[in-house]
Amino acid sequence: MAAIVAAQSVAAGALLGSSKGFGLASSSSRLAGAQLGVKGASNGSRVTCRTAFTIPKSRQGLLEEVERRWEAALESPLAGVEFTHEEFAEVLSKYDFSFEIGDMVKGVVFKSDYNGALIDIGAKAPAYLPMAEACIHKLRSVEEVGLYPGTEEEFVIVKDDDDNGRMILSLRKIQHELCWERCAQLLADDVVVRGTILSSNSGGFVVAVEGLRGFVPFSQISARGAQSNPEELLNKEIPLKFLEVDEERTRLVLSNRKATFAESQSAFGIGSVVVGTVQTVKPYGAFIDIGGVSGLLHISQISHDRLTSVETVLSPGDKLKVMVLSQDKDRGRISLSTKKLEPTPGDMLRNPQLVYEKADEMAKTFRQRVAQAEAAARAEELRLQQFQEVGFGVGNDFSTVADDLGIDNLESLNASVEETAV
């Protein structure tokens, strides 16, 4: 055993001598790897006595060879190396990489754990995609988004490298932008979407639609009693249409009424009488719920007589018949009237019951009158047209002129004019 140790110390001694080589500034002797174990080296390095085992003879040969090679590498640093120091220095700048925050990078997923995924983007170290940043919706594992080991995807860098050179990526940002674009498109196409009601505040409801959060004011909800007890509607899915999509100001306003209006639009023609219940009473009129959709009965349309306040005539819960005046599809509004239904002006105030009974009759008369008025208007228009045709003023058609001149068509006229000109 002593011989072996002695042999090693000889080798070590040789090492001590050869402190030349590539700038071994730190220590004068270098005892590497296995030698450390054997010698129980101290020498100021942090490795202390390790002579727990003796090295079997068979392994000696290999150790010696290794040591020799290491020495050789240090002594002849460029032997067998195909490029020189200078070449390396030159090419160095060519292969720099720089990733800034906000860059879009392509990366390959190679491992996903419970909290995120590791992605290889070609930088010094692989980048990390935390679960929270993987998707707008809540996830349980990154595989739900489709990030299996081996998939290649585009990501955006959100945080620069920490000490390990590791960057944090995000998919969420990209998805956010896509969602806003989609919403803008849906607004333009006027499509009905479905959204879930998340919570309510003083002005309306917060809904989740297309992965984003939007706002629906109370006035745009067509469900009964939405304002009085909003808790009923929590977590329900309702059809919605986009009213406003503004990404810069993060404004996303939707309307329920507009969406349901479209469905029930065909039910009411202008001039039809429907039974309705008073929903709310406002200073400027009352909201009547007719068949699920609410319409406005303006204060001026209630009766021929002048009214000061609506509360005297109507109160929430009253049933009455109203006539549909007009429908505004774009804003989902229906205008109603009871004025036209009064047999004698002022009846609404004095005798609502009578109005109720006579409603159908009055509506019919109203419709007749409307039809008459329309016919009259059309006749008037026709007359005006004929008047024009007689020749008063430059007519729209040259046919009369041509007939007078006795020419078959105008083209030949033009052609002859040209010929004569030439």
Added chain:
Amino acid sequence: MKQKSWNINLEEVMQVGVHFGHQARKWNPKMASYIFTERKGIHILNLTQTARFLSEACDLLANASSKGKQVLIVGTKYQAADLVASASIKARCHYINQKWLGGMLTNWSTIEKRLQRFKDLENKEKTGVLNQLPKKEAATLKRQLVQLRKYLGGIKYMTSLPDIVIIIDQQKEITAINECITLGIPTICLVDTDCDPDLTDIPIPANDDARASIRWILNKLTLAISEGRYNSIETE
């Protein structure tokens, strides 16, 4: 000791990103001689030295494997795990790519017993004995088999201590390095700017974080091993 050219092409190496080190403030001063310069707060390793050490390591491996020595590759990082497995299978050497169990080399006798059990269970599964057992026993044995396969799958055919050990990340496999030092097994290790080159016998200064870099170096080393073995078969 023939000086063979291992085709270490500068362009290729740099493209892969071998020369990037860790951030400048996280370095180990012992690596001073291997560092070329600092750029944008990151240390750059000297590729000439990398190439030199790498070619030396390849020669060593070729020589050793031609004499029939056993090689063990250790790499448990996320990035390296599957690369180590595929490289070792190609080069027909042993590997450890899941957790390095403490005492794997210094307590080799115990590990050997586990390997016996592993072989035993595999036989049982192959011959179908497991299917004849009651459900619960079969399930327990199968679970054991899965565990053994996961941790010891790479060293299934190892009969004694390896002769050379290749280690991918020094910081992560510090237990492995210490065991090799204690036993006097020479090691070849990828050292990054935050590692200690004195702990290993042949350090290869390289980037140990990026997958591409690890893959490239492993390719070279396993190529050397295969070549050595091929030569030995030829000369026989």
